[in-house]
Amino acid sequence: MRLRLEHPSYKVCHTDASKDTGLIHGKVAFVTGGTQGIGHAIADALLKKGAKVVIAARDSDRGKEVEVDFAKLYGEENVLFTKCDVTLTDSVENAIKNTVDRYGRIDIVGNNVGILNEKDYEYCINVNLLGIIRVANTAMKYMRKDRGGNGGVIINSASMAGLEPNDNSPVYSASKAGIVGFTRAWGYSLDYDDHLVRMNCLCPDMTDTPFIRSLNLETLKEKGVLQPELFAEDLPHIKSINPATVANAFIDLVEDESKNGAALLVESDTKVRYGEFMEY
Numbered sequence: 222m223r224l225r226l227e228h229p230s231y232k233v234c235h236t237d238a239s240k241d242t243g244l245i246h247g248k249v250a251f252v253t254g255g256t257q258g259i260g261h262a263i264a265d266a267l268l269k270k271g272a273k274v275v276i277a278a279r280d281s282d283r284g285k286e287v288e289v290d291f292a293k294l295y296g297e298e299n300v301l302f303t304k305c306d307v308t309l310t311d312s313v314e315n316a317i318k319n320t321v322d323r324y325g326r327i328d329i330v331g332n333n334v335g336i337l338n339e340k341d342y343e344y345c346i347n348v349n350l351l352g353i354i355r356v357a358n359t360a361m362k363y364m365r366k367d368r369g370g371n372g373g374v375i376i377n378s379a380s381m382a383g384l385e386p387n388d389n390s391p392v393y394s395a396s397k398a399g400i401v402g403f404t405r406a407w408g409y410s411l412d413y414d415d416h417l418v419r420m421n422c423l424c425p426d427m428t429d430t431p432f433i434r435s436l437n438l439e440t441l442k443e444k445g446v447l448q449p450e451l452f453a454e455d456l457p458h459i460k461s462i463n464p465a466t467v468a469n470a471f472i473d474l475v476e477d478e479s480k481n482g483a484a485l486l487v488e489s490d491t492k493v494r495y496g497e498f499m500e501y
């Protein structure tokens with residue numbers, strides 16, 4: 222049971238689509254897992270602010286549907302679906318190459334894919350942690366200013382579970398804590414002035430997406446979650462966050478150029494704040 226006190230540094234995060242900070246309008250974004258849930262909300266928020274968005278996902282049928290839907294709203298020149306499985310290096314390289322072939326550059330990465338699977342822990346780490354590293358390292362090659370890119374920002378989807386123990390899912394928690402460490406280490410990189418790529422992460426609490434909606438006693442057992450009965454009982458009582466709130470936090474991390482190596486905690490629809498870490 223978590224004790225959630227009012228924190229003095231809660232901030233208001235709302236996307237003003239008409240405000241042009243010069244960091245999103247006309248820029249090129251690559252969003253993994255962009256066909257549903259948080260990734261879809263991030264893609265939508267970026268398109269609203271005038272970015273060109275490449276949606277990278279495994280399911281081509283769903284991907285093409287989402288491409289058509291977004292094209293109707295934001296113009297077909299501004300959206301592209303590309304097939305991508307984040308566990309496969311060739312697939313990630315191909316998806317990022319498709320992005321650069323179509324739009325000539327990458328400025329923003331929504332590095333968002335993640336799953337829950339305590340049973341097949343190697344696969345879970347492969348998707349959640351190695352997948353994030355694979356996408357970030359591959360995008361970096363095209364984004365780094367010192368390698369011919371334009372700099373930019375990579376935002377990794379971690380979780381509150383990476384900061385406080387999600388006691389039902391230690392492997393998931395470990396993968397997300399790994400993402401927080403990866404992000405913070407990049408944020409401290411001594412050659413930032415050369416590469417000019419910021420890296421931040423999002424740490425949302427339970428968010429109302431197909432991922433969370435698919436959880437019930439049977440699926441929790443299938444995924445090897447600890448004490449599934451206890452958590453299945455809790456699930457209907459949890460108030461999930463709106464994915465649009467998480468997308469607004471994402472936009473904040475892109476537009477606030479002072480943030481590098483930061484973790485933005487989305488605790489509820491009204492409680493968003495930056496994580497505070499020990500300084501040495």
Ligand SMILES: NC(=O)c1ccc[n+]([C@@H]2O[C@H](COP(=O)([O-])OP(=O)(O)OC[C@H]3O[C@@H](n4cnc5c(N)ncnc54)[C@H](O)[C@@H]3O)[C@@H](O)[C@H]2O)c1
Pocket residue numbers: 253254255256257258259260277278279305306307308333334335336348378379380381424425426427428429430431432433
């Ligand atoms: N929903 C939450 O409560 C919550 C809270 C905190 C963090 N997160 C994190 O946010 C991210 C998005 O979560 P969501 O709730 O929108 O999930 P979701 O399952 O609804 O969407 C994730 C998408 O990623 C895709 N995907 C899975 N494996 C893939 C692979 N190998 N390659 C490419 N795509 C793959 C899925 O098919 C799906 O389309 C995840 O990293 C998740 O861990 C979610």
Ligand SMILES: CCCCC/C=C\C=C\[C@H](O)C/C=C\C/C=C\CCCC(=O)O
Pocket residue numbers: 222223337380381382385386387388389390393425426427428436446452453455456459
């Ligand atoms: C009711 C729990 C069902 C199992 C959920 C499993 C994974 C969810 C992953 C999301 O990323 C959730 C995000 C944050 C949860 C973080 C910490 C939970 C701490 C446990 C508690 O509430 O006491």
